[in-house]
Amino acid sequence: MNSNLVSFSISKCTYERLEKHAAGFNDTADRAINRLLDLVENSKESTAELKPELTFTEQFDGGYSGLDADEFKSRLVKVQKAEIVIHYADGSHKVKIWKASKFNSESKLLANIWSGPLRDWKKKGIVRAELEIYNDKFIKELGHNVTIVRSVSKLLNIPSRQLIQGNVKIEIIQNPAPHLKIYFIEGTPAYASSVGFNKEDNCYYLTEKDLGFPL
Numbered sequence: 001m002n003s004n005l006v007s008f009s010i011s012k013c014t015y016e017r018l019e020k021h022a023a024g025f026n027d028t029a030d031r032a033i034n035r036l037l038d039l040v041e042n043s044k045e046s047t048a049e050l051k052p053e054l055t056f057t058e059q060f061d062g063g064y065s066g067l068d069a070d071e072f073k074s075r076l077v078k079v080q081k082a083e084i085v086i087h088y089a090d091g092s093h094k095v096k097i098w099k100a101s102k103f104n105s106e107s108k109l110l111a112n113i114w115s116g117p118l119r120d121w122k123k124k125g126i127v128r129a130e131l132e133i134y135n136d137k138f139i140k141e142l143g144h145n146v147t148i149v150r151s152v153s154k155l156l157n158i159p160s161r162q163l164i165q166g167n168v169k170i171e172i173i174q175n176p177a178p179h180l181k182i183y184f185i186e187g188t189p190a191y192a193s194s195v196g197f198n199k200e201d202n203c204y205y206l207t208e209k210d211l212g213f214p215l
Contacts, residue, residue: 015029018032018033019032051121052087052118052121052126052127052128052129053127053128053129054069054110054113054128054129054131055128055129055130055131056068056069056071056072056131056132056133057130057131057132057133058071058072058075058132058133058135059132059133059134059135059138059139059161060135060138064132064161067133069109069110072109072131072133073105073107073109075133076100076103076109076133077103077104077105077107079133079134079135080099080100080101080103081097081098081099081100081134082097082098082100082131082132082133082134083095083096083097083098083131083132083134083153083159083160084096084097084098084117084129084130084131084132085129085130085132085159086117086118086126086128086129087126087127087128087129087130088124088125088126088127089125089126089127090125091191092191093157093191094157095153095154095157095158095159095160096117096154097150097154098116098117098131100112113129113131117129130159132159132160132161134150139160139164142164144163144164144170147213148170148180148211149163149164151211151212151213152170152180152182152206152211155193155195155196155206155210155211156182156192156193156195156204157191157192157193158189158191158192162189167184167185167186168182168183168184168185169181169182169183169185170182171183172215174215177207177208178207178208178214178215179205179206179207179208179215180204180205180206180211180215181203181204181205182196182203182204182205182206183202183203183204184202187202188202195210196210
């Protein structure tokens with residue numbers, strides 16, 4: 001008896017279905033089964049290749065620096081916070097703040113990403129995610145208030161990088177009550193949220209209640 005062969009029983013109905021996948025007179029059930037298995041395995045590989053693209057960066061003196069996964073992990077362990085911009089198949093995106101207070105050198109970066117912010121990525125239509133390490137010093141050197149930039153970024157769904165590149169004016173106004181006035185010089189982004197937006201002057205007005213802290 002050939003030791004490479006394993007005997008098992010299948011129903012007549014299943015055998016007849018296999019016959020329909022036969023390729024020529026000399027084809028066998030074994031070959032048909034292997035072709036079907038190849039299709040399944042190739043399908044899984046194709047699905048894996050379609051996983052969302054991940055890019056890692058850090059706000060750096062004078063600009064931005066690309067990082068590999070290990071470098072990003074090392075920075076995240078120290079800073080404990082990062083911005084994630086999640087891009088969807090319909091062209092929209094979502095700005096999130098990753099508070100990684102429990103993340104340490106023993107933590108698995110990719111496992112945390114796939115089980116956390118990118119959980120159910122296929123169902124949600126996520127195609128790409130940009131992860132950026134926070135650098136408060138960098139933002140301060142550009143003359144911006146760190147707390148305001150982070151809060152406005154999340155509230156208006158606009159990456160902090162875009163807020164500090166000069167095409168946005170953020171003013172603190174004290175009367176009649178403390179609030180922020182935010183104006184986009186080149187026009188309000190189509191993907192920005194509508195929180196505090198005034199169509200009449202094309203500006204955003206965010207109160208202390210919106211922001212969650214006093215001005």
